[in-house]
Amino acid sequence: MPAEPLSAHDVEAALRELPDWRLEGDRITRTYRLPSHFAAAGLTVHVAQIQEELDHHSELTLGYNTVALAVNTHDAGGAVTRKDVALAERVEAVAPGHGAR
Template sequence: MWKEEDNKLKKTFQFKNFVEAFGFMTKVAIEAERMNHHPWWANVYNRVEIELNTHDAGNIITDKDRKLAEIIDKLATS
């Protein structure tokens, strides 16, 4: 579940290993580029932390963030 904190949607994903985590990040990168809406993220081994907010709207959570979060959740389970 995404957590709303500091005007950001935040979630940590955990995978079996680094390759799975990196593959997930690649899929997210393609969708983010399509939307022209890029997350802040960090990756260490099998963990990916993602934060979403909309810079153009004053660094707040918008529908754009919620839509990307929904897409990211689907990618994490595919």
């Protein structure tokens, strides 16, 4: 069963609880800055593990000392769903442990 798209109001409410996440087009996005490339790589691996656990994957980009995520739900027509918010919440929980800001 496909995930249901969130209403614009529900997306806005979710983003109020997710510091620095933004709605860009039909995706929610965030870029983390980290103290080093090694720390950024560590966060990338941690995010990949979370995505596997949730069976929900973002566009995940590793830079020199940055990690960027962009996510929406393909089986909901590319809309933002609760699955995207849950992924963002999990990443927010682990990112500080890698030194992300």
